[in-house]
Amino acid sequence: MKDAILFSRSDEAAGLPVFMTTVGHWRHQSETDRPSGFPDYQLHQVLGGQGKLVLGDEEYLVGPGDVFFLFPGIPHHYMPVSAQWEMAWVSFHGREASQLLAYAGINSSGVGKLRSEALLKGIEEMLLMGEKEAGGFEVECSKQLYSMLLDLKKLLIEPAGRNEEMERMKPVLRYIAQHLQRPLPLAELAEVASVSPQYLCRLFQKTMNMRPLYYVNQERISLSKKLMFSERNKKIYEIAHQVGYENSSYFCAVFKRYTGMSPEDFKRLHGLNP
Numbered sequence: 001m002k003d004a005i006l007f008s009r010s011d012e013a014a015g016l017p018v019f020m021t022t023v024g025h026w027r028h029q030s031e032t033d034r035p036s037g038f039p040d041y042q043l044h045q046v047l048g049g050q051g052k053l054v055l056g057d058e059e060y061l062v063g064p065g066d067v068f069f070l071f072p073g074i075p076h077h078y079m080p081v082s083a084q085w086e087m088a089w090v091s092f093h094g095r096e097a098s099q100l101l102a103y104a105g106i107n108s109s110g111v112g113k114l115r116s117e118a119l120l121k122g123i124e125e126m127l128l129m130g131e132k133e134a135g136g137f138e139v140e141c142s143k144q145l146y147s148m149l150l151d152l153k154k155l156l157i158e159p160a161g162r163n164e165e166m167e168r169m170k171p172v173l174r175y176i177a178q179h180l181q182r183p184l185p186l187a188e189l190a191e192v193a194s195v196s197p198q199y200l201c202r203l204f205q206k207t208m209n210m211r212p213l214y215y216v217n218q219e220r221i222s223l224s225k226k227l228m229f230s231e232r233n234k235k236i237y238e239i240a241h242q243v244g245y246e247n248s249s250y251f252c253a254v255f256k257r258y259t260g261m262s263p264e265d266f267k268r269l270h271g272l273n274p
Contacts, residue, residue, distance in 0.1 A: 001027075001119075003024075003026055005022060005025075006023050006024060006126070008138050008141070009137065009138065012136075012138045012139060013139050016094060016142045017095055017096035018094035018096050018145055019092060019094050020090055020092050020126060020138070020142065020145050021040045022089075023090040023091075023123060024088065024089055024090075025089075025123075026087055027086050029051065029078075029080060029087040030080070031078070032077070035075050036073070037073040037074045037076065038073075038091065040072055040092055041070070041072060041101070042069065043092075044069075044087055045114070046062050046063055046066045046085070047087060047088060047119060048085070049080060049083070051063075052079055053068050053076065054077040054078065055074070061081070062111060065113060065114050065117040066111060066112070066114070067111070067114055068109075068111045069101065069112065071108060071109045074108075088123050097149075100150060101149065102209045103150070103209070104149065105158075105206075107209060113156065114156060115157055120148055121148065122149075129141065165206060166207050168195075169208070172192050176189070176216055180244050181242055183244065184216055186200065220243040220244055220245070221243075221258045223242075224239050227239050227243070228263070228266065228272050232272050236248055236252065236263050236264065239251075240252075
């Protein structure tokens, strides 16, 4: 593949959930130092040779099959350490960019390992579209980018120890499901996993990409929806108590924060009023 760099040529896609700002390929990537970082998210895929990535005090040697992710505004420095260092990349932004990366387990700048050394299909398709000068280039790139980011979870090899951490989390998740009807202090959940509350928070962030309280509230709201369907005669305050909220006003506030509507609006929307 020849050297190429393509830019988004208009603001047409800027309102989409995620959109490409640049995509490219270098047969030999040169040294790049950005003390103030870059304004967009970046995904770099190493296709040949070896290079070094520096993030703060951490240094990473990256070669074929490796990808590295750079978040906006994060200082970084990367350079070749072999005679040739082939790399493809895409930079992107959008209101859903961070959530799509989090879905794949990527919550900060760093390095990952792909299951295949082949060029990511999404990047390849974007580069090919640029060569053809296709109409609606930005929107088509957004489609490819969204699909590629959604697939990253299955394309990336899970870090060593991830399965062990997930196994440690399973009793906690079961315990939460069994006790949603009452308060669940962080210390109590940590005791189930035989870890400190601080370590449990780190485990949740690494395995679930969220804080323990966020997960508990998410499960309570999910259960409340099921109860609204199965027990339609129940009042909102009764549903609130059944899912662990003593204060129904607080339950309504949390429900709206997680769903964008009040419990009453949810019931009306789904025809659940008795």
